[in-house]
Amino acid sequence: MTHMRSFSKLEERNIAYLVNHNISFTLVQVTGTGLKKSILDATAPMRSYFFEQGIHNYSEQLQGPNHKQILPTRIFDERNEYQTKTSLYRPITKKGDPRLWIYQLGEHTHADDIHAICAYKMEFRVINITRVNIEKSYTASEPSPLKEFIAELYHTSSTTSEELLAFFKCHKGEWFEAEITADTGIGRTIETMLGIAQNSNKTPDYKGIELKSYREKRSSTKNVLFTQTPDWSLSTLKSGREIVAKYGYLDKVKGKKTYQNTVQCNLPNSQGLGLTLDQVKELLELQHFGTPIEDVAVWTLRKLHQRLSEKHRETFWIAVDNKYQDGKEYFRYRSIEHTRNPILPQFDLLLEAAIITVDLLLCRPSGHGDTYSFKIKKNGMPLLFPESLTYDLLS
Structure with a gap:
């Protein structure tokens, strides 16, 4: 089993920024082999995250291309978003180890880059935390799709805690x-x-x-x-x-x-x-x-x-x-x-x-x-x- 490499300073800051804004996510490292073959392993934490978010259950998925699930996906950089899709599947070969691939990911990544995948409204939002400065994008004066996405999720989270606190205060x-x-x-x-x-x-x-x-x-x-x-x-x-x-x-x-x-x-x-x-x-x-x-x-x-x-x-x-x-x-x-x-x-x-x-x-x-x-x-x-x-x- 391969383990994710140590985080860089920017990656640590990006992870902390997402966490502090109460945004749930899972992480994936794009290896050179995975990038070349267009294959990413769906690790145990990733599978758990997809299941908890109600977006996909690999344990119930059958093997083979006929049982592949395709989900709309948006890839963010600091200024733009790129609409694509992600396939989640289990190949017929071997034990059918869970896999996924984000289409056109190669245009937005390098080997060994780490990406945050956020499940949202039965879609994926993908951020290259190795290259993108999330805080810079969020605090910039001009709007951006990434800024709007974080603001929307942070507002939703804050609204829920405020709603719950209001219940107890009542x-x-x-x-x-x-x-x-x-x-x-x-x-x-x-x-x-x-x-x-x-x-x-x-x-x-x-x-x-x-x-x-x-x-x-x-x-x-x-x-x-x-x-x-x-x-x-x-x-x-x-x-x-x-x-x-x-x-x-x-x-x-x-x-x-x-x-x-x-x-x-x-x-x-x-x-x-x-x-x-x-x-x-x-x-x-x-x-x-x-x-x-x-x-x-x-x-x-x-x-x-x-x-x-x-x-x-x-x-x-x-x-x-x-x-x-x-x-x-x-x-x-x-x-x-x-x-x-x-x-x-x-x-x-x-x-x-x-x-x-x-x-x-x-x-x-x-x-x-x-x-x-x-x-x-x-x-x-x-x-x-x-x-x-x-x-x-x-x-």
Whole structure:
């Protein structure tokens, strides 16, 4: 598998500019071979992005030219746009590895240039971030198609967050009855009030904005970032039940083995389990620190970065006051922390510093499914989410 080369200073500035304007995108490097053969590999992050945007699902696409999908495409430079199209396909040869090609791309690129591909209204917008200075185009006095595109998407994003904040401000100080008396009761009630259907989708909740609610009184010192099962195909043990069988302990009430504990880097827990970050292999490893050290399970850093990026591109962290009356729970909104654009390299550093930890909740007596919950200490939030605003909903 080929990896994308290191970014230049201009590419870094372009990526930061898109991120700070809340524009979602995927990246592709045009290799010399790809340019010559008019073939680009659809990488795993790219395929995930297309799927999440509802634009294409390679896993359901059949092989061969008869099943090729063609999408309208616009290529931007700093002053102009060029209308073309992109084909997404799986060839008959080999395993039908996912491919794409942007027609006429050769007129706007050189070998090893990196391009941002933005999915928008069932079309693609393509920007050569190696050659185009996006900030220069956007701040220029004269209009340009690229400037108009960024302005439109940025306005749409800002409108959504303003709309959501207006909803919470409209209900400032009001008490609401939770749908159910359970840990998830308040979150479920907020989703119902916003018209969000109950489902197990791992994507953000409200028009691309993730909602995370927590009770201020009983709030722990950590926030849940996301849940993610290990990659069992790369792991020594192949399931949560195998972890429990080898390292679990007896639940005295149920008389069955369970495992509910936190694991972190640098310090094994009471059962001897801990985490190791292997940057060379790009893995987060769950290990038993005995003699010898035993490998247990792994997560790929690429998958964890993908989950963080998908889940928390924009998030409302909602703190609530709660009370109980006649066996029912009631709550009101206290404050909202509004975060955007986590810094992915910081995720690894915070893991190593044990500011991000993982709760293993396996074979629980309650009957809930196995959960691998990645949490961050609240004092680490500004390190992962540098762009945040806090809104007081009680004053």
